[in-house]
Amino acid sequence: MPPFRLHIFTCTNRRPEGDPKGSCAEKGSEAVHARFKERVAALGLKGEIRANQAGCMDACAFGVTVVIYPEGVWYGRVRVEDVDEILQSHVIDGRPVERLRLKGHFESPKLKRADPGEG
């Protein structure tokens, strides 16, 4: 039953392999979303907090992208192992996880730079 106190959107967009932009799904975002969903339920927060899949949010250059509304706090390069910290620090304690935040009008270049680590 919406509205939710916090609505967590994780980009699970998947582009074809070899697309120069890459995509959040290629970088593991489906597991990030699944972890949010599982932990929200386990913490008894269902109904209050919603973990949602989203299509491309135009922040492709920043790894797995998550935005939490209505606050409009954006996170980039989120890994599965960051999810519990986001839930505990931000969602429960009200302190966004600063090291993962994307702030201001962060730029999203048209083409991701080649990243040799993500063959």
Add this chain to the structure above:
Amino acid sequence: MPPFRLHIFTCTNRRPEGDPKGSCAEKGSEAVHARFKERVAALGLKGEIRANQAGCMDACAFGVTVVIYPEGVWYGRVRVEDVDEILQSHVIDGRPVERLRLKGHFESPKLKRADPGEG
């Protein structure tokens, strides 16, 4: 380049045919999202307004569901022909389209009532 002034999420979740819950995609939400995307671009609002796909937002009983953040304004039973009005009235003029709004803690029954009109 997020953050956006307004971020429009349209549920494009699709459940298997015959699922008693139905789904927004089955009710035409992909065309609704496509219209938002096309009109946002045509109106020169790209970068300021983002039309985004979303997974299930737990409002399945209310037809095609749209939420606009950071305001947290929810719309239900949105049809393609409503999109231009939402963009003009809400997004441009700042007046949400009251006849389509879902207000308060609207209930989302576990099972959608049988709807003979949606064979």
